[in-house]
Amino acid sequence: MKKQRPMTQDWFATARTLSEALPYLQRYAGAIVVIKFGGHAMGDAEEMASFARDVVLMRQVGVNPVIVHGGGPMINEMLGKLNIQSDFVRGKRVTDAATMEVVEMVLSGAVNKRIVQAIQDEGGRAVGLSGKDGGMVTCEADDPELGLVGRPVAVNTDLLHHLFTGGFIPVIAPLGMGRQGETYNINGDTAAGAIAGALKADRLLLLTDVSGVKNASGEVVTQLSPAHVRELTEAGVIAGGMIPKTETALAAIEGGVRAVVILDGRAPNACLLELFTDHGAGSIIRNSAPQITPKG
Ligand SMILES: Nc1ncnc2c1ncn2[C@@H]1O[C@H](COP(=O)(O)OP(=O)(O)O)[C@@H](O)[C@H]1O
Numbered sequence: 001m002k003k004q005r006p007m008t009q010d011w012f013a014t015a016r017t018l019s020e021a022l023p024y025l026q027r028y029a030g031a032i033v034v035i036k037f038g039g040h041a042m043g044d045a046e047e048m049a050s051f052a053r054d055v056v057l058m059r060q061v062g063v064n065p066v067i068v069h070g071g072g073p074m075i076n077e078m079l080g081k082l083n084i085q086s087d088f089v090r091g092k093r094v095t096d097a098a099t100m101e102v103v104e105m106v107l108s109g110a111v112n113k114r115i116v117q118a119i120q121d122e123g124g125r126a127v128g129l130s131g132k133d134g135g136m137v138t139c140e141a142d143d144p145e146l147g148l149v150g151r152p153v154a155v156n157t158d159l160l161h162h163l164f165t166g167g168f169i170p171v172i173a174p175l176g177m178g179r180q181g182e183t184y185n186i187n188g189d190t191a192a193g194a195i196a197g198a199l200k201a202d203r204l205l206l207l208t209d210v211s212g213v214k215n216a217s218g219e220v221v222t223q224l225s226p227a228h229v230r231e232l233t234e235a236g237v238i239a240g241g242m243i244p245k246t247e248t249a250l251a252a253i254e255g256g257v258r259a260v261v262i263l264d265g266r267a268p269n270a271c272l273l274e275l276f277t278d279h280g281a282g283s284i285i286r287n288s289a290p291q292i293t294p295k296g
């Protein structure tokens with residue numbers, strides 16, 4: 001039963017926010033939204049629960065969310081405990097057979113199941129998978145220097161469509177299968193971009209630990225075209241871990257994703273703010289095509 005509490009301005013504001021969400025709820029009903037949930041964005045138990053609640057709410061209002069997660073910091077921790085040395089080249093982990101074993105164990109085991117559990121705890125029905133399940137992500141070796149790092153060359157979305165029909169929320173670890181049955185380690189951003197492209201997703205949300213793409217003065221740029229992203233990259237303003245994200249964003253847009261948003265996954269209700277309010281969150285990257293209401 002609802003509690004009887006005195007009416008305050010806050011309650012009116014809450015009701016107004018719900019009412020203002022209507023056009024966005026209508027716009028996203030049936031839409032596919034792929035969310036890359038990076039290891040740095042996961043935060044503590046409360047932040048994980050808040051993320052899970054947003055995802056369950058999305059599903060409840062008819063959106064088809066797909067979670068593709070990372071887990072780089074968790075892999076580093078386990079490799080450290082096992083005294084296995086690990087190096088990164090251009091943002092990707094050099095992966096030999098011993099490292100691959102640990103990567104698969106941490107991503108498909110601990111990290112994947114933690115997210116599945118968090119979603120179930122909020123009343124959603126999550127299914128934990130890796131890109132190997134249902135022959136979803138086929139890879140080729142990315143670069144001989146990187147060992148078992150995969151570059152997705154084909155994505156089969158049949159399994160995902162079955163899950164959408166059943167009302168399930170897919171939670172996918174970024175692993176893929178080679179044509180000879182070998183397992184590949186895929187950068188989480190790359191995997192999310194490939195899956196979003198194959199689904200022709202309405203939105204790809206890349207959740208990270210900064211509030212968006214920053215310009216040379218350190219301010220977040222809220223709207224970017226692919227040309228603007230290339231300019232910032234050539235000028236060295238987009239650097240480090242942001243490079244695989246913006247490269248993924250450009251490839252995803254090229255592949256048919258309507259828009260990509262880079263945002264801070266630790267900010268409360270970041271996904272809801274982006275999808276269902278006038279305010280939006282983070283940096284949106286899209287071709288400067290005519291806008292379709294609301295927010296294209
Ligand atoms: N122009 C830029 N705008 C925002 N962040 C940037 C930029 N250039 C580099 N970065 C760095 O990219 C980092 C995000 O990448 P990364 O740490 O790999 O994220 P994740 O672990 O979430 O995948 C930011 O914390 C920031 O240090």
Ligand SMILES: CC(=O)N[C@@H](CCC(=O)OP(=O)(O)O)C(=O)O
Nearest residue numbers: 039070071072092093186187188
């Ligand atoms: C090839 C490669 O680098 N794979 C990544 C996969 C996890 C990942 O991408 O995690 P974050 O999103 O948390 O960084 C790795 O081994 O760390």
